[in-house]
Structures are given as C-alpha cells and as structure tokens.
Amino acid sequence: MADKTIYLDFEEPIYKLESKIQELKSCCDDKLAKDFNKEIANLERKTKRLLEETYTKLTPWQKVCVARHANRPHSIDYIHALIDNFMPMAGDKLFGDDEAIVGGMGFFKGQSVMIIGHEKGHDLESRIRHGFGMAKPEGYRKAKRLMELANRFGLPIISLVDTAGAFPGIEGEERGQAEAIASCIMEGFTLNVPYIAVVIGEGGSGGAIAIASANRILMLEHSIYSVISPEGCASILWRDGAAVKKAATALHLTAQDLYKFGVIDEIITEPLGGAHRFRDETIERTGEVIWKHLAELKKMTPEELAKDRENKFLTMTRFELK
C-alpha cells in the first residue's frame, strides 16, 4: 500500500499548495485554527482547481508517468478490495510459480470468477518477489492454466494488465517466452466464458496482450497501452533517449487514443488527481464498470462468447477507407 505520497514533476505546483495547507493545519492549535480556516479552504479550492486543470489535460508522457506511479493501485489491491474469499493459485504445473502474474478464484459481487493480473509489487522486497511485474514464460503458462480451469468450470475471467512488458532475459528466451505469450493469447480465443481485460496501469507490449485477447477491453483513464515503451521507441526511432515525450505522443498510447481507434471498449474515469490519489474510489469505479460488462456478457451463450471475441478481433483495425 502507499505509505507516502510521491509527486510527479508536473505535480509540483500541487505539491507546493498541499504542503502549505499541511503546514497551516499543523502549525496552529485548535484555538487559532478557525482563523486559518478561510485561508485553508481557499488553498484547498485552489489545489482542486489545479488538479482539475492538470489532470484534464495530461500530455501522453504525463500519462505514462501517472500510469507508472508507484502509488497507483496494483492488481493485488483490486483483488483485495473487489474479490471475496480469494483463493490464490500458484504455478504452471510445468516449471515454476512466477509471481509477476498473480491469480486465483474468488467471488466478485457473488459471482465466482477467475482473476488474473500482473503484479509489480509496492516496495523493494515485494517488487523483487513479483519480478517487477515482468512475467517469465511460467507466468504466462500459469495464466493459461487458470484460464483453462475457469473455462472448464464456467467461471468468467477478469484480467488486470499492468506490466512494462515480458521479462527480457536468458531464462525467458530459453524457456520459450515467445511460445508462452503466443499460447496465452491463443487460450483467450478458445474460451467459452466471459473474459474481460482491464488495463489498470501500464499495458506493455506482448507481455500485456498475452492476457488481453478478451471480449471486453477496458482502460483506466490515465493508463497506457503500447506496442513499445516510449523509451524504447525514442532510442530506436529517434536514436535519442531524451525524445521520450515525442515518442509518447507519436505512439498514441493513451486510453483516449485507443478508444478512438476502436481497440478498447470503455474508458474508466479516474477521480480528478488520478488513481494514485484516490485509490479506493478508483477501484470501486472499476469494479462497477467490470460488473456492467460482465452482466452483458453473461447474457451470451458459451458459443456466442467465443464468436463475440472472434468477431471483435477480426474486425479490429479494419478501418473504413476513404
């Protein structure tokens, strides 16, 4: 969980105002407090306006920073808040248990579901344990196994996407990172249950789409979903690491871009100031939107669900030509 507030650079004016408020609130005793009340209220109004101004027009690069914010709710936070009786499940039954992907069964508003998500961890120890959310082949194979299980028992699947990308390293290549991702995407298409993917933070490339060949793809307002990180793109195309802002813009990686392209089905609005400031509210909203889509999908037969997914991806990127 978020222990201390971390500010992004473009949030500096907000930070300054909030510090000021904090100062006023703490440097006076109860008697004097009411003298400052007006001042504080004024500052708080200002802060809110500033948040509004900043967060209604975040640049793509700012969105990247927000999407990666350390205090942004992670998969485990969503599971904790939205799922009752969560039974975490481990392992691919082949090689290992990769905690970069967490998953298990639980009740979501009374409906038993399988929930699978990338988990980045929240402090150094847990980040290491979760492999910084970058899954190895065994992570994707665990996801695939859990999808198969859900399919057999008719459990809808909710996936939470939040990864910088698949783990790039010797072990990953050795054990078939490419095969694992491809098979996990394929598994999505064979399912006869509702499958909803939500990009909650960073949707990084192949590592993200592995668990997103779903009936519905939702994105949080300030999350991103991209074929390559802006850093990678800048270094390859601009041959200049500093071109990240240009790259972020060029890549069209925001939820708003993806919605325009018809790649995603809905944008989940974040409270003004971002999910990292309003964690509980964000999670609750997200739950409501997932539930709405789940209710729609539950009206379909297993065959219709598979067909729905097939049609979605067959028509995707088939834009009308002038």
Add this chain to the structure above:
Amino acid sequence: MADKTIYLDFEEPIYKLESKIQELKSCCDDKLAKDFNKEIANLERKTKRLLEETYTKLTPWQKVCVARHANRPHSIDYIHALIDNFMPMAGDKLFGDDEAIVGGMGFFKGQSVMIIGHEKGHDLESRIRHGFGMAKPEGYRKAKRLMELANRFGLPIISLVDTAGAFPGIEGEERGQAEAIASCIMEGFTLNVPYIAVVIGEGGSGGAIAIASANRILMLEHSIYSVISPEGCASILWRDGAAVKKAATALHLTAQDLYKFGVIDEIITEPLGGAHRFRDETIERTGEVIWKHLAELKKMTPEELAKDRENKFLTMTRFELK
C-alpha cells in the same frame, strides 16, 4: 546397430558351440572344407537345438537379461525399418528436447502415423545423448504434444516402450516428473485415434506406462513389463541385491504372465534365440502384428476408440472372484 555379438551368461554353451563352428569354418581352406562340412552341420544342428531348449524355457530373470540385451532392436531400429519418410519431431514447446523419447510422423505401410518410443542408444555416445532411455519431464511432454498433434490430424499412434524407468534426479523432480507422467497417461485417454503400445524391451514402471494407456498393448515374447525392477524389488523386499532372480519370478513381469492377467492383448513371438539374434525378422513380425491391430482399430469411429480404451482400463484387473 549391433557391432559385435554379446553373450548372456546362460548362453555360454551356445557361445562355445558357435565359437567352435566359427573356428572350423575359418581354419580350413576351401579344399578341406567339405571334410568339415558334416561336422559343422552337426554342430549347427546342436546349436539350434540348444537355442530352442534355452529360449523356450527362459526363466523370468533370463528374460530380464534378454529384454535388456544391448543388441536388441531399439525404437530407432523399428522406425528405420518400418516407417517410410519418417519426419523426426523435437521438443515439448516448453523447456527442451529430451531424446530419451524419440518421435515423429511417417508412413507405416502407406498409413501416416505418429510413432513415439523410448530410445536407449546403442553405444556410449548415443546412450548419453538419449539419456539411457530414461526420460525427463520434457520427454513425456514431447510425447504428449505429439499425441495431441496426431489426434488433431487423425493419425494413429504407435508407441514403443523400452525404458528402465523415468529419469530419477533433481531436475526431473524440479520440473514435475510426476505431473509429466500423469498428464501423458491422461493424454492417452483423451485420444480419438487408434493408439497401440508395444513393449519391445524393458517396460519399466511409471516411465513405461506414461506412453502405454493405449487401445492395444502388445509385448514381444521376451520383453518384460514391471512395476519395479527386480533389482529394486530385491533390495526393498529381500533387503538383498542378490535376490534379483527371486524378485524377477515373484513380480510376474514376463509377457506370458501379463497375457494371463489380461493386461496385454497379444504376445509377438520372437525368432528362437531372441530378437537380438534376429533383429530384422523380429522387427518385421512386430510390424505385421501392429498392422493387424491397426486394421481392426481403424474400423472404429473416434468415439468408439476412446470408449474402447476406457472400457479396457476400467475392466482391467477386475478379476472374477470365487
């Protein structure tokens, strides 16, 4: 291939006679030859009778030795002789390629089949490469993958069993030897194609049955199939490694025993003197018997084939009670 003749201890009298014949044949020139002809013919008759006597009443332990004979034809020899256009296939698409199990597609008398077998290797270099026929999890997972492929494309499956058992070692345990064997057995039951298993040499425990949950289980006359090696059994139950002969008898591991128990469907007769002496003939006979069973199985529908396998194993070991 067999380079030099290796004699088993109980074959010593045969060895002596054959040496004598060899001696007579080589120590005389053509002119003298006809004087020895009668002698040689006599000795050859004697040899044949001795072979007959020995090989019609091999003890269980002697059968163990014959089944393990280094010159006995191995899976690769069967494939080479029986399969046209063999396309060897590699890998489990998960971790590695374990050559303790070989496999691939090819034509068997014009019918395309998937053939899978343990391979022990025939000299030190190839034995090491093939892991002495003791498969690791990736070997069983390769077998499973090839079965799945065969099932999808309607190719009958022939498996050749010849293993001392599954590889016992840290890597095997680490990567789920138990799971790999169990899943491979399970795969057999899910197939909708003819599946014939032939024990050609040593059928060692779980490592053997992994590729033998088949419609038809055939055994060569002097092959063995056992829950544990006589050595293992002797050391556990008798606490005496020297009790192997007793253990071999007590375990009822011969083809004849298994046929009596209804565990196998047919015994494939070996030429007198064993498969290691008459390699080509043995392989040819084996091919004929496999073909006969395949022809029968091909009359069944996919559903009937699965049901046939199910019924076979459901009723197996349900003996009539007095």
Add this chain to the structure above:
Amino acid sequence: MNWLLDYVRPKLSVAKTEKDVPDNLWDKCPQCDAMVYGQELAKNLYVCPHCGYHLYLRPRKRLNMLFDNSEYTYLETPQVKEDPLNFRDTKDYRTKLKSAREKTKFDEAFVAAYGKMGGHGVVIGVMNFNFIGGSMGIAVGEGIVQAAQFAVKHHMPLILVTASGGARMQEGILSLMQMARTTLAIKLLKDQRLPYIAVLTNPTTGGVSASFAMLGDVTVAEPDALIAFAGARVIKETIKADLPAGFQKAEYLKKHGMVDMIVNRKELREKLICLLNLLGNTFVKGE
C-alpha cells in the same frame, strides 16, 4: 453443467459415524521432539501445538474433520482378487495384508465416503498410510475408480486425500496398471466437468504422485508434506551428492509450480468448502 443445481441425494444407507478409540497418553512430535498429550494432539487435528508439524491423520479422523458434523456414509469397499500374484518375499503377502487389516481396522489402504461438506454433496476418498505404506494395489485403484464413478453418477465433486509410498509391489504389474486406471477415474470426472480436488499429505510418492495426485483441478498440499516421484535415496545414489534443502517438500513443489496452495490442516475444511463454493457457483450458459 452446474453440479450444485443437479445434486441428487444418493439412495444409500444412512450415515454412520464412528467414534475413535481414545488416544494414548503421550505422543512425541517427530519434528520438535516435544511430548504432547494425546487428547490435546487429537483436539489439535494432530498438528503439533509446539512447532506446527503435521503428524499423520488417520482416515476416520480425516473424514470426521472434513464432513459437516462428521456425518458421512462409507462407500462399499470393492471386492477384488486378493494376492493375485501369490507373492511372497521374506513373508507372505497375505500375512502382511492380514496384519495390516488387524492394525488399521480397515480392509485396504483407501476408503471413500460421501456426505455433505459446507452443504455440498461430495465424495471424499482418503488413503491410509498405515496400511502397507498406503501403497496402491488393485483394491486402492478400484476404490478410486468406484469413488469417481459414484461421484459421476450422483453428480458430486471428488476430493482425494493422498498418503502413499507408491505402488503395491506385491501386486506387480497389476499395481502399475492402477496408475492408468486412477488417471482414467479422474478423466471420468473431467468429462462431466465435475471438480476434483487433490489434497496431498505427507508422504505422496511414486506411482500415486505420478497419476491422480498430480491431476487435480486444484492441488492443495499440507505444510511440509513430502511429495515426490523418485525417492530421495535413489536420487542421492544416482547423483552422489547432497540434495537441496527442502527438496520434494510441499513448499518446494509450490515454488516449482506443482501445487496451488499450501493449507494448514486447521484451515483445510474451510478452504475446501470455499473451493467447492467457487467451483459450484458457475456462470450458466445464456442465463
């Protein structure tokens, strides 16, 4: 498709519960060597109150612990051919069987019962490690097959609690065939989309690990349980080196991807009910 909705009460004899004989005065924990009073140990489900070590829990106690109100009905023990190989090593196999029966008061190393668990109709099978090391011969294999068939017939999930040294050597090839037969048993459930939960307890090894034990839809293990295919002794002899710490223990298997969750015995019933609730509350087609 939903086994909860289709649940029909099987028409069989009513549940009989049996009281266990009072436990002997003191037991020694094999892990921490503490002496624990028998009744305390029993109350604690045979988990050492000092170090948490999970001692072996006998089948009747296991069933009492799992079923609602300790109420359940045993499935009939299958009648199978005894000693089909006429096997004798230093002792007659028949004699071994006889003394195992006297010792355990069970016919064989596997017993199954049905009843309710968290309100769900369920079949639970338990292996008896005290019966010739829980080894799997024809009777065990047949027991598992029939438990699965019963579960399929009455549309109930199956839970198998394993504890076994492996195959019943004295039944030779016929014991090996139980690996295939028990695997087939699980397939019968799979075909009907009925849940099968494997509960692996100490020890689960050899042919049992390499068949039904590893095929659970969900795999639960008790802490510290030995779960292995090849015996550590055999491996050690082969590699002529020491084995890694914790080798083949439940925690090791979880790390290596083979076990879903390690559950303390005190939470086992609750977690299994939770799993049944989850697997039963399924999405019904076109609802």
Add this chain to the structure above:
Amino acid sequence: MNWLLDYVRPKLSVAKTEKDVPDNLWDKCPQCDAMVYGQELAKNLYVCPHCGYHLYLRPRKRLNMLFDNSEYTYLETPQVKEDPLNFRDTKDYRTKLKSAREKTKFDEAFVAAYGKMGGHGVVIGVMNFNFIGGSMGIAVGEGIVQAAQFAVKHHMPLILVTASGGARMQEGILSLMQMARTTLAIKLLKDQRLPYIAVLTNPTTGGVSASFAMLGDVTVAEPDALIAFAGARVIKETIKADLPAGFQKAEYLKKHGMVDMIVNRKELREKLICLLNLLGNTFVKGE
C-alpha cells in the same frame, strides 16, 4: 475432416509466374566473406556454396522455390488504412512506406499466394524482411488473417514463412493488436483441423515470434536463423554479461524444445511436401 479429400480448386484468376530480374554480378557471404557469383548464388537458393550460410531469400524467389513448377496465384493484397497514427519520427512513416515499396516492388511486408505443392492445394504466405524489416503492422496482420480465411474457405493447409524484426512501431497499438489477430487467424485453421506449418527464417523476432510464428502444428526452421522474443542487445544491457554461444539461433531453440526440425533450404520444399502428405493421409473415422 480430411482436407485432401475436400479440396476444391478455388475459382480465382489463373496463375501468373514472374521472372526475377537477373542478379548482380558478385555477392559477399556475410558469414565466410567468400565472394559468390550472383547467378551461382541464385541457383543455390541463396545458400552460400562455401559455408552453407542461408542468406535472405526474397519472397518471389521463396514462392518460386516452394510451389510446383513455380506456379501460383497471389492473393489480393488487403487494402488497409495507411499511416493511421500520422506517425513521424525523424522521417515521415509515409515516406518510409513509399521507399520500401519502391525498393521491394511489393505493397507490404507480407504476401500470400495459393497453388499446388507436391500436388496439394496450399496457401503460402511469406514475410518480406526488406520491407521495413519485415515488421508487422495492420497490412501484414490483415494479410495473414485473410490468407488463413482463404485457406479455411478452400480447405487448404497454410504455410507461413516468417522473417521479421517484430512489430511495426509506427502503427503503435494497432500493430500490437496484430499479435492477437494473427493468433486468431491460426485458430481459424485449428478449428477446421487444417494444418499450419510455420517456417522460421532469419530473423524471426519480437511480436511475430510471440504470435503466429510459434503456433505451428509443425515448426520448421532454417539453419542458424535468429529466433527470439527479446532482442539480444536488450538482454545484454539488462544482465550486463555475455550471452551464451548460439543464443537464440535455430539450433538453440531446437535444443530448448521450441522447434521441431531444422531444414536446409535445399531440402525445404521436399520436407514440406512430405509433411503435407503425412498430415493429409489421415485416419478417416470409422472407415
């Protein structure tokens, strides 16, 4: 179920064969540095006669080499939205496309054709590495989807010859979506039990490797081909150490279980025909 029996000749325009422009005089082998006469190299299917190195084989030559008598019919190149992101880095994406088209004489980095191969009707798709590194954007993805749909419609197997640096970055998320779309394309074949053979050539990396390239019923690779998900440079930077010899080469992948067979280009056509023969001569239900 048997695609051989059901084969119906598609009603499309007749086959057109095209002659390649004569090759330039001398080429240098990138592996052994030997100078090889262009026509010799062409005759040798662009395999170095000195060291056996497999040079890049352009799509038209690849199709000529694979189809019977080099006769085949191109599938129509799908019309897709060009430059949907209006992407420019140091150069316009449109400019890049234009020069790639001029250079390669192809519209995009993927082309598919149908015809006969060993007498079998078959659809073959080939990636063009010379077209912006064979990268996969909408046009490539759509081409593969349509090739698969054509194969399904006409009940033919599909062979895809890969050569790609990965995703077409300039099409952003829309290029990433082609990983899912091409995977779906393979699923369409799988549903009909139509064979799909992946032929991996140098290089096959990134999003292409992590989608249709790794999903072959049979996976064939050319010798020494680089087949990778993550780039060696990225991995090296991450681990700050040298990579193992042969890392991410075809032989390495075979050893690690990802590739069925490594086939020399000179034997490729023959082996592929053999695979088609085998997958087509199937056991027919209840025959």
